[in-house]
Amino acid sequence: MVQCSDLPLDLSFAALSDATRRGIIDQLGCGDASITSLADQFRMTLTGMKKHIQVLERAGLVVTRKVGRVRTCTLGKRGLTAEAEWIEAHRKLFEARFDALDEIISELRREESDD
Incomplete structure (x- = not known):
């Protein structure tokens, strides 16, 4: 079987296949949020939330920036x-x-x- 791979689509669909990550996208649609506040909202560990954010970042759906000790998440411009x-x-x-x-x-x- 021939496999066609369009890497950006693969990354996006893989990122969006998880309900938590879709929820993060929904939340960030309302405004920027720190990783800590997202972890609290989704009742998960900071480490767990960081892993979800990394998947979303790899897909270009989320961008993070560090200001002081706080890492803030924003929706990516790629859409x-x-x-x-x-x-x-x-x-x-x-x-x-x-x-x-x-x-x-x-x-x-x-x-x-x-x-």
Whole structure:
């Protein structure tokens, strides 16, 4: 089997596959937050939250900056345009295939009723 890899998409979908990381993205959509405050909000250890943030950073979905002893997280500027386009293209493909299947089923039913 041939494997096609589009690294940014792979990183994004892997990052977004986890409910906690999706929650972090939602939270950062409301405003910047420190890693400590995110860990408190999600009731997890600081180490656990740092690991989630690293995954999001690798995907370009989150950017962190350190000011003094506080590391603050912000949504990345990259956004999810490529991911949305990929999803939309595949949604259209599935829709076309289901429409074709509906047509075949309708044709079979017409033939059955003619017999």
